[in-house]
Amino acid sequence: MSEPTEKDLREAAVRLLRERERNLDELTVARLRAARRRALEAQPGRRRPGLAAAGGLVAAGLAFGLAGVVWLQTPSELPLPTPVDASGADLDLLVSESPDFYSDLEFYRWLASQTDAG
Amino acid sequence: MAHLELSTRTSPAGLATRRLTLDSKQALDRFLADVERRAFLMARMATGSAEEAMDIVQDSMLQLVRHYGGRDESEWAPLFHRILQRRIYDWYRRTRVRNRWRHWFRRDDDAGDDPLEQQVDPAAADPADALAAERTFADLEAAIAALPLRQQQAFLLRAWEGLDTEQTARAMGCSEGSVKTHYSRALQALRERLKDYDER
Numbered sequence: 001m002s003e004p005t006e007k008d009l010r011e012a013a014v015r016l017l018r019e020r021e022r023n024l025d026e027l028t029v030a031r032l033r034a035a036r037r038r039a040l041e042a043q044p045g046r047r048r049p050g051l052a053a054a055g056g057l058v059a060a061g062l063a064f065g066l067a068g069v070v071w072l073q074t075p076s077e078l079p080l081p082t083p084v085d086a087s088g089a090d091l092d093l094l095v096s097e098s099p100d101f102y103s104d105l106e107f108y109r110w111l112a113s114q115t116d117a118g
Numbered sequence: 119m120a121h122l123e124l125s126t127r128t129s130p131a132g133l134a135t136r137r138l139t140l141d142s143k144q145a146l147d148r149f150l151a152d153v154e155r156r157a158f159l160m161a162r163m164a165t166g167s168a169e170e171a172m173d174i175v176q177d178s179m180l181q182l183v184r185h186y187g188g189r190d191e192s193e194w195a196p197l198f199h200r201i202l203q204r205r206i207y208d209w210y211r212r213t214r215v216r217n218r219w220r221h222w223f224r225r226d227d228d229a230g231d232d233p234l235e236q237q238v239d240p241a242a243a244d245p246a247d248a249l250a251a252e253r254t255f256a257d258l259e260a261a262i263a264a265l266p267l268r269q270q271q272a273f274l275l276r277a278w279e280g281l282d283t284e285q286t287a288r289a290m291g292c293s294e295g296s297v298k299t300h301y302s303r304a305l306q307a308l309r310e311r312l313k314d315y316d317e318r
Contacts, residue, residue: 003309013262013277016255021155031172032154039150039179040143042187 146187149194150179157202160274163263164206174209178202199279199289203271210267261311269304272297 004012154175161171178201186197262270268290275286286301287294 003313006305009305009308009312010277012254012258013273016258016262017156017159017278019255020159020259024155024158028158028168028172029155032158032175033151035172035176036147036150036154036179039176039183040147042180042184 142187142191145191146183146194149191149198150182153195153198154179156278157198160278161202161206163259163274164267164270165209166263170209174202174205178205195279196281196285196288199275199281200291203275203290206267206271257312258308261308264311265304265307268292268296268300269307272300273304273308276301 157175157178158171161174162168165171165174178198181201182194182198186194189197262273265273271290272286275281275289276283281289283294283297283301287297290297290300
């Protein structure tokens with residue numbers, strides 16, 4: 001038999017997905033629904049108080065770590081991103097982990113671009 | 119599916135002042151209801167565990183609402199998938215560390231392989247155990263589950279979510295070139311594996 005084509009594989013994958021979606025057990029469906037309800041009760045930008053302090057410590061640690069790396073490596077060893085390259089998209093994930101870290105990170109990116117330009 | 123201009127800029131200060139309106143809450147509910155089953159299946163395929171998958175999806179939904187609930191509706195899909203894929207990636211990293219400790223204490227040889235490239239999902243059970251009527255689906259599911267994580271992500275985001283290369287790259291947090299490579303390797307691996315099944 002000949003090898004399946006890309007189209008064959010994609011169509012088969014979609015059929016598999018539909019079949020698995022359709023046959024998800026009721027308990028799982030109910031748990032997903034409950035998880036969605038809990039998520040929707042969350043308010044944008046609101047963080048748990050206990051995590052705020054821990055997040056700050058983690059952010060500070062990351063900031064110092066990043067600064068150390070940038071400081072110690074030469075530009076040829078560490079290709080630095082331009083302000084508008086794809087690595088900017090990564091900031092969204094960092095922001096999701098620790099929004100307060102964003103402003104610090106912006107600063108270090110600026111510092112890195114200054115070093116790179118220099 | 120409507121995805122996809124993903125803005126990569128955000129304002130934490132702005133986020134802090136946003137609150138979900140009733141309309142946006144209903145829209146979020148619709149969006150999450152639409153995506154939650156696929157997300158669960160994707161996470162279960164990656165982790166091989168329904169419990170782990172449930173935790174990953176629940177946390178991804180929470181993170182989306184908490185940090186991006188105030189964003190434009192068109193941005194939710196790529197952001198959600200980005201969070202989801204990141205959560206799956208974190209799971210692999212934790213599993214890798216845990217496995218290393220186990221290897222160390224057991225004094226087994228640690229191959230040092232990157233699980234993102236090498237780890238075979240525990241869900242990749244022998245499809246021969248599947249019911250006869252399920253044979254084709256089981257074969258394909260096992261083949262997809264056995265793909266290295268990045269290949270699996272690229273294939274599922276393209277095939278299941280219908281994302282194009284650029285959108286997949288954003289969701290996976292890598293370059294479009296990497297997506298093309300992972301996707302191409304995934305297709306080749308699936309072809310090989312399914313050919314093997316067919317020849318049994």
